[in-house]
Amino acid sequence: MSQSKRENQEIEADTKVWYEDGNIVLIAGSTAFKLYKGLLASVSPVLKDMFSLARPDNDLGIPGTETFDGCPTVRTTDSPRDLRCFLYTITTSFVELLDRNTLVPFARLAATVRIAHKYQAEQVLHAAGSRLRAFFTPDVIAELHAQTATHVPQDNVWESFWDRKQRECGVLVPMTGATGVEAVSIARLLGYDDMLPLALLLCCACAEPLELRNGVRRADGAVVRLSDGDYLGCVQAAPALARTLHMLGAAVMHKCAQATPPGGTVTHSVCKKVLVVMGNEYQKEPVSGPLLDGFVWFQWRRSLPKAYAEYAQAVCDKCFLRMVQTFRETFSDMTLYVEKESSYIQIVVGGGAK
Numbered sequence: 108m109s110q111s112k113r114e115n116q117e118i119e120a121d122t123k124v125w126y127e128d129g130n131i132v133l134i135a136g137s138t139a140f141k142l143y144k145g146l147l148a149s150v151s152p153v154l155k156d157m158f159s160l161a162r163p164d165n166d167l168g169i170p171g172t173e174t175f176d177g178c179p180t181v182r183t184t185d186s187p188r189d190l191r192c193f194l195y196t197i198t199t200s201f202v203e204l205l206d207r208n209t210l211v212p213f214a215r216l217a218a219t220v221r222i223a224h225k226y227q228a229e230q231v232l233h234a235a236g237s238r239l240r241a242f243f244t245p246d247v248i249a250e251l252h253a254q255t256a257t258h259v260p261q262d263n264v265w266e267s268f269w270d271r272k273q274r275e276c277g278v279l280v281p282m283t284g285a286t287g288v289e290a291v292s293i294a295r296l297l298g299y300d301d302m303l304p305l306a307l308l309l310c311c312a313c314a315e316p317l318e319l320r321n322g323v324r325r326a327d328g329a330v331v332r333l334s335d336g337d338y339l340g341c342v343q344a345a346p347a348l349a350r351t352l353h354m355l356g357a358a359v360m361h362k363c364a365q366a367t368p369p370g371g372t373v374t375h376s377v378c379k380k381v382l383v384v385m386g387n388e389y390q391k392e393p394v395s396g397p398l399l400d401g402f403v404w405f406q407w408r409r410s411l412p413k414a415y416a417e418y419a420q421a422v423c424d425k426c427f428l429r430m431v432q433t434f435r436e437t438f439s440d441m442t443l444y445v446e447k448e449s450s451y452i453q454i455v456v457g458g459g460a461k
């Protein structure tokens with residue numbers, strides 16, 4: 108009794124999840140959450156079991172019994188921040204998960220999913236997990252190119268695509284390596300293999316080498332890191348992926364040089380020669396620039412390939428449009444998938460295997 112009183116003195120009531128008329132207190136770290144036993148038990152059978160052990164009657168001397176603010180109390184080993192996200196979701200913001208017009212931060216969904224998984228809160232897990240999963244689709248490259256087919260992006264192609272996808276899925280997802288690492292951990296935790304291609308691509312494209320190796324720090328200080336297999340997969344996949352994308356770009360130029368143009372003219376033979384030279388020069392260029400650039404039409408890249416900058420203007424409008432079209436067809440037919448054995452990211456051109 109005296110010990111639990113002493114411990115309680117250091118514990119503070121949470122400012123968000125604290126209902127005065129609640130009948131159970133959960134304590135994580137030095138944060139207490141007061142809410143309703145029946146509500147929690149209805150979403151989680153694990154919490155229901157834990158409550159059956161928590162008795163308000165300290166005088167009986169039953170181990171584990173403790174009170175806080177006059178309520179039976181359950182201590183957990185959870186991160187207070189994660190637990191707050193989960194409890195906030197089930198008490199206050201569950202409706203946000205139903206309303207896709209509300210953009211829910213990725214970190215909050217991820218925290219909710221972690222706790223929901225631990226306490227087997229299946230409905231909460233499904234609602235939050237499916238929202239995350241919807242964002243991390245393996246057909247991301249096809250979607251990116253479908254968007255650029257309908258309008259010319261004003262800013263960076265990936266960022267404008269990302270913005271649209273966030274609104275579509277109702278989740279705010281920072282385009283960072285930290286997001287990639289966190290998304291991989293969620294995918295691995297829940298067995299959502301279909302999230303892995305984009306999550307690992309994000310790791311390859313946006314994470315710093317030390318983030319890949321040492322992990323990233325969440326807002327509550329906890330570190331989340333890739334498994335050894337995923338780390339090795341990213342380290343090996345990133346340069347190979349960049350090389351594949353580079354060669355695909357050169358292949359598009361060469362393909363256009365060989366194809367018979369609609370209404371071929373004398374001018375076109377000049378275009379053909381230009382396309383061959385451009386393709387050869389581009390192929391010889393060192394692979395450089397951001398990895399995500401490799402999926403994007405040359406003109407819209409953050410760093411313009413030298414050969415393209417030098418020769419593209421010498422190609423006539425008709426052949427130029429043909430090259431844009433060929434590029435789009437090649438890349439929109441592309442599926443990202445992760446090879447199961449090695450977690451190595453592979454690109455399949457022409458669709459099919461996932």
Ligand SMILES: [Zn+2]
Binds near residue numbers: 422
């Ligand atoms: Zn031409």
